[in-house]
Amino acid sequence: MSLSIISRYNNIFDKKEKKELFFFFSLIIITMVLEVFSIGLIIPVIMSIMNQDVSSAVPFLKPFFIILDGYNSQEVIIFTSLMLVLAYLLKNLYLLFFLNIEGNYLSKIEKNLKTKIFHKYLSHQHYTYFKTNSSKLLSNITMDVAIVVQAFKNFLILMAEITVAIGIFALLFYVEPIMMLFNLVIIIAGLFFFNLYSKQKVKNLSFSRKKNTDDLFLTLNNCFDSIKEINVFNKNLFFENIFNKSNHEIYKINKKFHIVQGLPKIFYEFIGVLLLMALIVIMTFSLKEKDIIIAFLALAGASAFRLIPSANRILVAYQYLGFAKKSLSLINQELKNNSLDNINKKQQIDFQNKIEFKNVSFKYKDRDSYILKNVNLKINKSDKFLIYGETGSGKSTFIELLLGLLKPTTGSIEVDNNDVNLNFKEWCKHIGYIPQKVTLIDGSILSNIAFGIEENKIDFNLVKEAISLSEISSLIERLPNGINTNVGEFGSNLSGGQIQRLGIARAIYRNPDVLILDEATNALDEEMEQKVISNILEKFKDKALIIITHNKSLLTELNKFKIENSKLISI
DSSP, rough: OOOHHHHHHHHOOOHHHHHHHHHHHHHHEEEEEHHHHHHHTTTHHHHHHOOOOOSSSGGGGGGHHHHTTOOHHHHHHHHHHHHHHHHHHHHHHHHHHHHHHHHHOOOOOHHHHHHHHHHHHTSSTTHHHHHHHHHHHIIIIOOOOOHHHHHHHHHHHHHHHHHHHHHHHHHHHOOOHHHHHHHHHHHHHHHHHHHHHHHHHHHHHHHHHHHHHHHHHHHHHHHHHTHHHHHHHTOHHHHHHHHHHHHHHHHHHHHHHHHHHHHHHHHHHHHHHHHHHHHHHHHHHHHHHHHHHHHHHHHHHHHHHHHHHHHHHHHHHHHHHHHHHHHHHHHHHHHHSHHHHHHHHHHHHHSSSSSEEEEEEEEOOTTTOOSSEEEEEEEEEEEEEEEEEOTTSSHHHHHHHTTTSSSSSSEEEEEEEEEETTTTHHHHHEEEEOOOSOOOOSBBBBHHHHHOOGGGGHHHHHHHHHHHHHTHHHHHSSTTTTTGBOOOOOGTSSSSHHHHHHHHHHHHEEEOOOOESSSSTTSHHHHHHHOOOHHHHHTTTTTTEEEEESTTOOOTTTEEEEEETTTEOOO
């Protein structure tokens, strides 16, 4: 599993993050050296207390103690003890530094990963992806990214603890091979036993947790989107029960996983005590000098004291990697998914001549019947089209194809011989679009008109014109803070008609070459509708205008088309 994990993270990280990872591993090596050095000092301290020759205690430490020749036993004890204290002080200070570096590194990875995923989602051209997956995407960018980063933390723990363990085993083998053997038996026995016990269990918990988390986010999404209906129909208890069910399942999974994580510690401590007793018996019968036995047992105890928690952390980290496997695979897949960044040619589109539908047919993947079939249409730069049809006839689908939000099942849509789907970002620069349901951001009227533009870059002449043409001047004058009045979340401080006119102002502000109204005046009364449409016709007399409506009597002077039985028919 380790190679698979490395491969998945390799796909997630950029070059800079990979370079930082190598630096991090060098810090792990330093950690291992300090751990081995501080544990190795145990023997000289014990031997100095036993009045033994300290310089020969551990050969690789001999250069540190050669200066003690000629000093009395008390001075040697003080010196070795001070070295031990300083060694552990240095080690712990370094660990604080290491934890700071680790925290910064992991926080940066989480931030960058969320940014990458968010960018991918925003760059997803075909908006139906969001209509069917919104709660799942929310879960991915919050819960799953957090799980993946936590898994990476556990991977670093795994690497660090393995490195430290190798260093301690090398020390034990250097001093007394039998001590290394006994500690190695503890580690291997634990890893083998718990891998057999927990591998499938952790995998099952991982899949269950992912499913229930997605269900929880779906419930939250549905509730917040339907909050008015829930309260009016008095269905609070019904949705609370659904939420509580998913939340309780996650609680049970987390509780089980916590138990699985805690078992290794119990096992290692028990087995460690048993083997330490066995080691005492063996060394008592194999060695004559009790002073050396005591020193070796102190080293064995210090090593076990460090290795048993290390083994526990290795196993827990390994288990968590299995627990996070599904989330890691999902994030990998999300980063691989096509977006505007890798499917668009970024070829410049000027829209000098015409838009063409060439034998365009469309159906949704989960349906057998076509919404539109064999549509052929030419829209010149100054054309004015009105397209009407019954509800569900395919009017909005037609617009979404024109915008490039949907890709034709067959055929193509071209602007001056450039495919819209392959040049989506460039094409959108020329479009003003007003949907039937305008979505406002929680901000001022100004920020909603100049949508996505920093205040210092706003063209206030265009804002003024957009306000006038959309007939919202009187509304703004009545508001306490005028154009800087906050509209509330999703425009909660405004009426439906006001929201719609604000959406019209937003589209006009872009000063587009093509203006598209998709049932954009439905929320307006007849008088206001006529005013706004007349203003738009005057403003865009030299530009393309496409109006989608179910009202065929609207604007008799426009070129009219009807969508019926999946066909676009000229009237």
